[in-house]
Amino acid sequence: MIPKPYLMFMGRESVLRSAKTALGIRDWAPQDCVAQWRLGAEAIDLGLAEMRPRAAREAGARAMVLGIAPVGGALPEEWIAPILEAMEAGLDIVSGLHARLTDVPAIAEAAQRLGRTLHEVRHPRRPFPIATGHRRPGKRLLTVGTDCALGKKYTSLAIAREMRSRGIDADFRATGQTGIMIAGDGIAMDAVVSDFIAGAAETLSPAAHPDHWDVIEGQGAILHPSFAGVTLGLLHGSQPDVLILCHDPSRSAIASTPGFPFRSLGETRDLYLSLARLTNPQVRFAGIALNTSSLGEADARALAAALEASEGLPVFDPLRFGIAAAVDAVLA
C-alpha cells in the first residue's frame, strides 16, 4: 500500500496531457491531495495549497507523487534535489516513470539511509503466480474497450463510487499507474512479465465475500495490435461476471496505430464474451460507457438513446450523465 495523503510534485509541466496522472488523482482522490509543489509559475495549477515538503509533512502528507510524465520518460536532473528534499522531510516517493528511481545513486542511497520507500508503480517488486483459472468467490466487473485511453479507468471509478454510495461493498482495482496512485494499491498490468499476466490479475482481485464487488480497471483492447495480449490476460485472470464496454464515438479506428478500423460494437462484444467465457461461463455485458467529450450535450444524449435502442444495453457517459441505470443492470 502507498501511504497517503500526497504532496503533488508538478515540476515545470505546462502540458495538460503530460499531467494526466496528477489530474486523475485530484479528480478522484481530492481528499488524498494535501498540497502541490511547482518548480515554476508555468507549471499546471491543481488548485491546491503550495507547499514545500516540510510544510506538507506537517500538514499530514505521507508521500510525494511525481504526477507528471517527463518528455522521453527519463528522470529530469532537476527533479533529483526535490526528491531528496521530500525524503529528508519524511515523505515516501511515488513514481509512475519508466525510469527507475533506484538507478539514481543519490536517491537510492537517501531512501536506504532515511528508511523511505520508493513506490515505483511501473516496476512491481512482488512476484506473481502462474494463473490457476480456478473460480474464486466474490463478484467482479471489468471494463473493456474498443481502444486504449477512452475512459476505462474513469468508468471503473465511477461505478465503484456509485456502488459504495448505495451501500454495496465494492473496491476499485487499479491496473495502471494513475489508478494505482488513486487507490493507493494495485498492479500495473503492462509492467508484469507476460507469463504472469493472468496470475497477476488473479492476485489483484482475490477471493472475497460472495456479495463483494471488485470493479477492475481494464487495459488495452482486444482488437489493438500492440496490447491485446495484456487485455486477454487481464480478462482471463479477472474472471469477470460483468463487462462494461467503453467506447469513444468520435473514433472509428485504433487511435495510436493507423490501419485498424473498429469492428461493430456487437462484434466486439461477442469477441470479448467468447474469450471471457473460458474462465467464467456466466459472463455478460451490463452496459456501454461512452466517452462523449467530443459531442455537445444534445448530440451526446441522442447518441446514447440511439445506442440503447440498437444494442439493448444501458448506455451512459460516466463523466456526463447518470450511471444509475448501468449499475442497476450490473446488479440485476
Next chain:
Amino acid sequence: MIPKPYLMFMGRESVLRSAKTALGIRDWAPQDCVAQWRLGAEAIDLGLAEMRPRAAREAGARAMVLGIAPVGGALPEEWIAPILEAMEAGLDIVSGLHARLTDVPAIAEAAQRLGRTLHEVRHPRRPFPIATGHRRPGKRLLTVGTDCALGKKYTSLAIAREMRSRGIDADFRATGQTGIMIAGDGIAMDAVVSDFIAGAAETLSPAAHPDHWDVIEGQGAILHPSFAGVTLGLLHGSQPDVLILCHDPSRSAIASTPGFPFRSLGETRDLYLSLARLTNPQVRFAGIALNTSSLGEADARALAAALEASEGLPVFDPLRFGIAAAVDAVLA
C-alpha cells in the same frame, strides 16, 4: 547470438523430463553438441563424448549449456564451481534458468574478469518496441495449439528443416528457451514484459525477402487460462500468413489446470483465425500437427486419416510420418 558449438552440462540429472532442453538440443542440433559433462554416473547420457571444459574448448566448444532444469528452479550450489571452470576454460555460459546467474557474485565477477558472456535466455536484455501492427514483407508461419507442451517447437523445427531441404529460404524463429539454444538466437516470449509481447514478436521475425519464410515457434494456447495473453501477443506480432494447429489426441482438456476442456478443433481454429486476422487478414490454416506419441502406429495413421477427412486439412505427426503434404499446403 549464442556462440556454438556447445559443451552440454548435465549435472546429476537422471529424470528425462528435467533434461528436455538438453535432449531437444541433441535431437535438433547434434552438429552443435561437442561433448557432455556429467557430475555423476546417474546423470542422463546424451551419447556424447565426456569432456571437462578445457578439453571441450580444445575440441571447438564455445559455450557450456546448462541443459537441465534443477528442482525448484534455483541454481544448485554444486553447479557454481563447474560454471567457473567453464568460464576459465574460455566458454560462455548458456542458461534457461529462472534464477539469474548474475545474482551469484562469484559467477558475475568471473564473467566480468574473463570477458565471458552469460546468455540467460529467460532474461532478455534488449529492450523491445511497442508493436506497430504494420505489415512487413516476407512470409510467416506460426504454430499454435490446443494446449502447451504438445509439439509446437518440434513441428516448427521439422517444417523449417523440410523447407530448407527443398531449397526454400527459411528460418526457425525460437520463442522458448530450448528453441533459442537450438537456434542460437530468439526471444523467450514468456519473459517479455507484457506491454511489449507483440512488439517482441515483430522484432523476432523482421522484414525479409518476399519469398523468405519465418517458421515461428508458438507458445501457450488461446484457450489456456494461464498463458493465452502470451499466445495472443505472439499471434498479433507474428502476423502469420499460415497457421499450423498442434494437438495431442490423448488430451481432451488443458493438462496443467483442471476444468478447461478443449473446444472442437474447428472452433479452436475459428478462434485463432478471428484473432489473427487483425494483423493479417489473409491468414489461413495449412495443416494439423498431431502428437501421436500415445498411440500405436496403426491407430496413429487411422486417426490422421480420419481427421484429414473431417477437418479438410493435411494431418501429420512431425516425429512419426511425413510432413511433405503439410509443407505442400503451406506453400500452396
